[in-house]
Amino acid sequence: MAIRIKSHWKDEARDRSLPEVASALAFIAWRVALDKAINLHCERFVYRDDAQRLGVIQEYLAFLIQVADRLSHGMIDDDERRTLVTEFAKKVFAHVQDNTQDLLGPGDYGSPFIALLNERSGEYAEYSFADDGPSYAMLRHLGFEIQTLMGGGQENRWVIDQVMDKDGWDAYKSFAKAFRDLFE
Template identity: 70%
Template sequence: MAIRIKSHWSNAGTGRALPEIAGALAFIAWRIALDKAINLHCERFVYRDDAQRLGVIQEYLAFLIQVADRLAQAQPATADEAPDDAADGPAPDRAARRRLLITALARKLIEHVEDNSADLLGPGDYAQAFITLLNQRSDEYAQYQLDAQGPSYAFLRHLGYEVQGLMGGGQENRWVIDQVMDRDGWDAYRSFAKAFRDLFD
């Protein structure tokens, strides 16, 4: 069952700072990633433990950050958008806006990962491990295309491959890659891309 995502501001017409938009995107990305991790269980794929489930969530978050980065690359500035909380000078150019947005999004997602991992698994350096994952996936996804039609086959296959690797190749999980590539990855992309565009409207 699809999750409902609120992706419109309650007081439309008010300019939003990029960190505020990033915070909303991070919350939406977390909800989508969690939903896709739960869906694998609903489709009768088997998790070994909570750490494995969190690993799948983090793979989806890394995927969605890459989606956000590609969408931001093509996003024009809007007349009422505030570039940051303390900007008094001219608005930053597109590359600077993109950098501000994606950096703020990553920071918020790192907080989500750190808080939820500590709640489920106890104390640990979850932030640094997630940062390492984000850097690695950024290099890997850079090889694949995402255009106006969405992510390429190779882009989605990489997500599926990483989730499959996390969950193992046992009999019960042998079709995870197909589930992610053919359905869940596409659903995650579509939901997040719509929310991204809505938040900038």
């Protein structure tokens, strides 16, 4: 399933601030992560409930934040990179809080996401990322975390393969294209 992502600015002549780019990236990342969570369901993997589905979306979001950090390396200077990734994470935090609250009711959903992001940042730092994208090991880690979250029952036993071989790579490609487009 392919989603259409708007990744070009309406007024291309106007310069955009890093927070503006980060806001657009957060919206795109949310759409990509949601699409991949839906795709797992379409591939007949089973979610226990909405909270588990939101957990999968958050795993994809943590992965995409790492992708943004890696893509921005060498593209912009370190201070700008730090600003971009921080603003991006803040905007994703707001998406997580708002959307989870809409589905699950009032509560603090953003703070656990930040804890997850901090944990995954340390883990993903161990994996390589080349010009052509994340290493197979990085995608395997994403798949492992999603399979752990979804459970290893009979219906979900191959979710790691789906994420490693298809969905994780597709999420990277969609997001990386949009990322580059926003900086053109």
